[in-house]
Amino acid sequence: xxxxxxxxxxxxxxxxxxxxxxxxxxxxxxxIVCDGRVIARAHxxxxxxxxxxxxxxxxxxxxxANVLGAKYLTGCTLYVTVEPCVMCAGAIGWSQIxxxxxxxxxxxxxxxxxAPKALHPKAIIKKGLLEDECANEMIAFFRxxx
Amino acid sequence: xxxxxxxxxxxxxxxxxxxxxxxxxxxxxxxIVCDGRVIARAHxxxxxxxxxxxxxxxxxxxxxANVLGAKYLTGCTLYVTVEPCVMCAGAIGWSQIxxxxxxxxxxxxxxxxxAPKALHPKAIIKKGLLEDECANEMIAFFRxxx
Numbered sequence: 001x002x003x004x005x006x007x008x009x010x011x012x013x014x015x016x017x018x019x020x021x022x023x024x025x026x027x028x029x030x031x032i033v034c035d036g037r038v039i040a041r042a043h044x045x046x047x048x049x050x051x052x053x054x055x056x057x058x059x060x061x062x063x064x065a066n067v068l069g070a071k072y073l074t075g076c077t078l079y080v081t082v083e084p085c086v087m088c089a090g091a092i093g094w095s096q097i098x099x100x101x102x103x104x105x106x107x108x109x110x111x112x113x114x115a116p117k118a119l120h121p122k123a124i125i126k127k128g129l130l131e132d133e134c135a136n137e138m139i140a141f142f143r144x145x146x
Numbered sequence: 147x148x149x150x151x152x153x154x155x156x157x158x159x160x161x162x163x164x165x166x167x168x169x170x171x172x173x174x175x176x177x178i179v180c181d182g183r184v185i186a187r188a189h190x191x192x193x194x195x196x197x198x199x200x201x202x203x204x205x206x207x208x209x210x211a212n213v214l215g216a217k218y219l220t221g222c223t224l225y226v227t228v229e230p231c232v233m234c235a236g237a238i239g240w241s242q243i244x245x246x247x248x249x250x251x252x253x254x255x256x257x258x259x260x261a262p263k264a265l266h267p268k269a270i271i272k273k274g275l276l277e278d279e280c281a282n283e284m285i286a287f288f289r290x291x292x
Contacts, residue, residue, distance in 0.1 A: 051217065052211060052219075061197075062199055071192060073198075088233075095198045118261065
């Protein structure tokens with residue numbers, strides 16, 4: 001998968017984040033790609049589902065497992081606009097997703113600080129893809145809520 | 147809440163774990179108690195739901211939030227037979243559950259080693275309640291699968 005493809009898929013995740021913002025949800029979006037194809041997409045729905053576990057990554061993992069009929073998402077890539085939290089990183093670990101690509105870091109809740117070994121030991125992690133666009137979604141959202 | 151009550155609720159969690167085992171699921175059970183009343187109970191369903199996120203704690207938290215109509219479970223106690231993993235500890239943190247009581251430790255996947263700061267900083271953590279019974283469910287399950 002080349003960087004153009006990565007950017008294409010991250011833009012899909014960004015579209016999910018924008019959808020979240022339009023619904024009053026913290027704007028985080030995620031897509032899961034298998035064999036070059038999006039098999040699941042989701043955005044944060046903690047408010048509308050009234051569920052603290054309904055993060056974009058969690059919903060996307062559950063959906064992807066349904067699509068593949070498999071509990072393990074080996075070989076899949078997860079694109080997410082914001083660094084996953086501890087919960088989501090744990091789920092990514094359980095799902096055995098092979099590659100995680102995220103946009104902007106989350107210094108307050110991100111897994112890299114609080115659960116750095118949560119992912120599968122062979123998982124590839126890339127960060128900073130479309131970082132400014134991903135960060136700006138969050139910044140704009142919280143600015144508007146103040 | 148006295149120790150008798152704690153034991154009573156952990157036995158309810160153990161009953162969920164036994165139910166999991168009878169369904170071929172890794173035997174972990176959880177209940178969430180609010181004002182002395184069980185408001186949610188669940189067992190691990192990763193196999194039957196084909197979902198790596200369907201741990202007992204996750205399902206119980208989602209159910210409890212539905213019951214209370216609230217995203218935050220402040221004041222609630224989660225009883226779970228096995229030490230939560232990183233994913234579940236992250237969810238417990240997001241839900242702001244006030245007290246976590248677990249039976250047996252999980253040295254391979256438990257949050258205390260891999261994400262020790264995942265819970266709310268004021269959360270109370272107690273471990274070792276009905277430890278042998280909780281551990282024996284796991285030991286018997288994996289012995290039978292070898």
